[in-house]
Amino acid sequence: xxxxPVKDTxxxxxxxxxxxxxAFFCIIDDKGTKTFIENSAKDLSSGAGGQAVSILANNDVDxxxxxxxxxxxxxxxxxxxxxxxxxGNAKTVSEALEGLKLNIxxxxxxxxxxxxxx
Amino acid sequence: xxxVVLSGKGGTGKTTISVNLANIAGSDIALLDCDVxxxxxxxxxxxxxxxxxxxxxxxxxxxxxxxxxxxxxxSFCNFSAILCTKKMNIVMPEMCHDxxxxxxVCPVDAISYETRTIGHIRRGLFNQEQQFIDGILNIGEFxxxxxIEKVLSQGLDAKHRxxxxxxxxxxxxxxxxxxxxxxLIVTEPTPFALSDMKMVVEMLENMKIPAAVFINKSGADExxxxxxxxxxxxxxxxxxxxxxxxxxVYAKGGLLSSEFPEVNKLFVTLxxxxxxxx
Amino acid sequence: xxxxxxVLISGKGGTGKTSMTASLIPYFPKLVIADCDVDAPDLDILLEPxxxxxxxxxxxxxxxxxxxxxxNCGNCINVCRFNALSPGDNTPVVKEVYCxxxxxxxxxxxxxxxxxxxxxxxxxxxxxxxxxxMIHARLTPGEEVSGRLVSEVRKRGKKKAEETNAEVMLIxxxxxxxxxxxxxxxxxxxxIIVTEPTTSGLHDLIRVHDTAKKLKVxxxxxxxxxxxxxxxxxxIVSYTETQGIILLGRIPLSNKILDSINNxxxxxxxxxxxxxxxxxxxxxxxxxxxxxSS
Ligand code: SF4
Ligand code: SF4
Ligand code: SF4
Ligand code: SF4
Numbered sequence: 001x002x003x004x005p006v007k008d009t010x011x012x013x014x015x016x017x018x019x020x021x022x023a024f025f026c027i028i029d030d031k032g033t034k035t036f037i038e039n040s041a042k043d044l045s046s047g048a049g050g051q052a053v054s055i056l057a058n059n060d061v062d063x064x065x066x067x068x069x070x071x072x073x074x075x076x077x078x079x080x081x082x083x084x085x086x087x088g089n090a091k092t093v094s095e096a097l098e099g100l101k102l103n104i105x106x107x108x109x110x111x112x113x114x115x116x117x118x
Numbered sequence: 119x120x121x122v123v124l125s126g127k128g129g130t131g132k133t134t135i136s137v138n139l140a141n142i143a144g145s146d147i148a149l150l151d152c153d154v155x156x157x158x159x160x161x162x163x164x165x166x167x168x169x170x171x172x173x174x175x176x177x178x179x180x181x182x183x184x185x186x187x188x189x190x191x192x193s194f195c196n197f198s199a200i201l202c203t204k205k206m207n208i209v210m211p212e213m214c215h216d217x218x219x220x221x222x223v224c225p226v227d228a229i230s231y232e233t234r235t236i237g238h239i240r241r242g243l244f245n246q247e248q249q250f251i252d253g254i255l256n257i258g259e260f261x262x263x264x265x266i267e268k269v270l271s272q273g274l275d276a277k278h279r280x281x282x283x284x285x286x287x288x289x290x291x292x293x294x295x296x297x298x299x300x301x302l303i304v305t306e307p308t309p310f311a312l313s314d315m316k317m318v319v320e321m322l323e324n325m326k327i328p329a330a331v332f333i334n335k336s337g338a339d340e341x342x343x344x345x346x347x348x349x350x351x352x353x354x355x356x357x358x359x360x361x362x363x364x365x366x367v368y369a370k371g372g373l374l375s376s377e378f379p380e381v382n383k384l385f386v387t388l389x390x391x392x393x394x395x396x
Numbered sequence: 397x398x399x400x401x402x403v404l405i406s407g408k409g410g411t412g413k414t415s416m417t418a419s420l421i422p423y424f425p426k427l428v429i430a431d432c433d434v435d436a437p438d439l440d441i442l443l444e445p446x447x448x449x450x451x452x453x454x455x456x457x458x459x460x461x462x463x464x465x466x467x468n469c470g471n472c473i474n475v476c477r478f479n480a481l482s483p484g485d486n487t488p489v490v491k492e493v494y495c496x497x498x499x500x501x502x503x504x505x506x507x508x509x510x511x512x513x514x515x516x517x518x519x520x521x522x523x524x525x526x527x528x529x530m531i532h533a534r535l536t537p538g539e540e541v542s543g544r545l546v547s548e549v550r551k552r553g554k555k556k557a558e559e560t561n562a563e564v565m566l567i568x569x570x571x572x573x574x575x576x577x578x579x580x581x582x583x584x585x586x587x588i589i590v591t592e593p594t595t596s597g598l599h600d601l602i603r604v605h606d607t608a609k610k611l612k613v614x615x616x617x618x619x620x621x622x623x624x625x626x627x628x629x630x631x632i633v634s635y636t637e638t639q640g641i642i643l644l645g646r647i648p649l650s651n652k653i654l655d656s657i658n659n660x661x662x663x664x665x666x667x668x669x670x671x672x673x674x675x676x677x678x679x680x681x682x683x684x685x686x687x688x689s690s
Contacts, residue, residue, distance in 0.1 A: 072213065308657050
């Protein structure tokens with residue numbers, strides 16, 4: 001499952017620049033079907049990114065495509081083994097998916113920072 | 119006796135006043151710098167630190183063999199320091215506020231705590247005879263109160279303690295001022311400084327701490343400032359005018375009270391008045 | 397065309413950042429002003445904005461005790477690690493400044509008397525000045541500067557700039573080097589660091605510049621209070637040279653700026669000759685060049 005932060009729902013929604021505080025996540029399954037989940041973490045005063053990651057993990061997401069992910073969200077993402085790609089110039093979900101298919105999106109955060117296993 | 123030196127936001131020379139007061143206040147004092155996010159009294163103290171002590175905060179560790187993955191700790195934590203996912207629990211120590219709540223909600227006692235370092239305090243001598251202690255919060259940490267608490271627990275054997283508070287009126291300043299005998303508010307005769315100072319005065323009023331005002335860089339029109347002080351019954355206990363020569367000494371990290379006899383006299387009088395006042 | 401964002405920062409404060417921000421204002425005709433210096437919002441003293449709208453900003457939550465349910469057992473006081481609860485006559489007293497809203501107290505309250513309720517962090521104002529619209533804010537006393545309040549002021553400034561077709565948004569940035577500064581300069585077209593020739597001025601310049609560099613924000617420096625120490629002015633100049641930072645100009649230490657502030661006037665208007673003779677127009681030209689070349 002692939003997740004992309006988006007500004008609204010619809011056929012081809014626009015990518016939201018903010019990961020932890022985006023309005024919705026667009027989840028795309030192997031068949032290309034889109035579902036939307038509301039980002040209930042977006043109004044948290046702190047730690048929105050981490051909570052957003054756990055929402056995605058509990059929806060079996062293993063790939064995230066996003067414009068920018070802060071270091072505090074990267075920690076749990078790496079820990080969970082989720083892959084992250086930067087959207088690059090893509091502005092919409094279709095463009096982002098196209099980029100992924102063509103293998104032109106840049107993978108981010110390969111190297112693991114000092115993590116604490118629990 | 120504890121004298122806290124504080125100011126509104128925006129650099130009115132709070133540190134200058136504290137270090138110069140300490141410089142002339144005799145041997146039986148301790149100077150504590152509680153501005154742990156930007157401690158800079160040490161720049162003026164020309165001293166060497168003789169000992170360091172780490173300050174720690176707790177973070178939870180989950181015993182995976184006991185944990186039943188109920189998710190209660192993760193949904194309890196208001197700071198997202200524990201994320202409970204289907205796959206695993208992830209603890210982010212640097213997000214933890216050390217509230218102790220997660221172990222209270224855990225039904226099977228799977229949570230214990232370990233300590234991580236969030237900063238340290240340093241001890242040394244200022245003028246070869248006075249105690250000097252400051253604290254430093256590591257970059258990226260948010261909880262200065264633990265470091266401040268540690269700094270404030272030092273130098274208790276000195277007759278008087280001069281405490282340099284963090285600027286402003288937020289939590290860290292409140293923590294520093296708590297229990298002080300007297301607060302010395304450092305301000306300047308400008309509308310900006312007056313506006314910033316009002317929040318500090320409000321804080322001190324709420325905490326019922328007696329306060330006095332010191333006007334740094336005096337020389338400009340003080341009418342508005344004095345009217346405010348009068349309305350709030352705040353006594354103006356001293357003034358330090360601004361001269362270019364003072365600025366030069368300050369710029370190099372020098373002590374005005376050592377370089378200029380008139381400044382020395384001014385601080386000696388101020389110190390005497392403060393001790394009488396408190 | 398999208399507006400350009402210029403933000404002024406200084407590190408610790410006291411270097412005259414607000415005076416410099418104010419002095420730039422008259423030189424940008426189609427302007428929106430955003431005061432992100434939310435714990436010392438002093439621009440309004442010079443600009444006398446007319447407040448059109450005022451809104452509460454809520455970013456934290458704190459404990460509230462329902463006295464009709466509380467049996468004053470004191471359990472909550474013992475569990476609170478932040479000394480935010482102290483004994484009271486009928487119920488414990490919450491010291492809001494210390495409360496972190498962690499919710500531990502309500503866990504141990506058998507009478508269900510404690511809830512964690514939204515708490516006002518500050519107020520945001522939507523105003524107009526004679527130079528253009530202005531967004532500013534004020535913190536509730538005792539509250540910490542919140543990165544979210546800073547971001548919110550900037551976000552509303554941006555929206556205002558779009559609505560009014562402004563060319564420039566000028567931001568008086570927050571003090572310090574921490575996350576608040578990051579939220580106010582990320583993505584800006586130009587960050588102007590206002591420094592002064594002192595040991596702490598240089599120290600802060602280096603720290604703030606490091607932050608801006610990491611965020612890839614173009615930076616430039618103004619030395620304020622030049623003449624205070626020629627030794628430190630030289631150190632700053634050589635730092636800008638080795639780092640390749642543009643030195644926009646040097647404003648001498650002078651009573652003229654202080655007098656303007658004391659008269660609640662914008663320094664570059666009140667002491668116009670002083671500013672012009674110290675190259676203020678050249679500074680403005682260079683700023684324009686920098687923001688329109690990026
Ligand atoms: S101690 Fe408090 S802040 Fe830390 S992880 Fe547990 S619940 Fe969260
Ligand atoms: S509350 Fe205890 S048992 Fe439940 S997930 Fe957390 S650690 Fe595991
Ligand atoms: S634990 Fe509940 S009942 Fe007991 S003092 Fe606190 S609020 Fe009151
Ligand atoms: S919410 Fe946490 S910090 Fe606030 S009073 Fe309760 S236990 Fe203390």
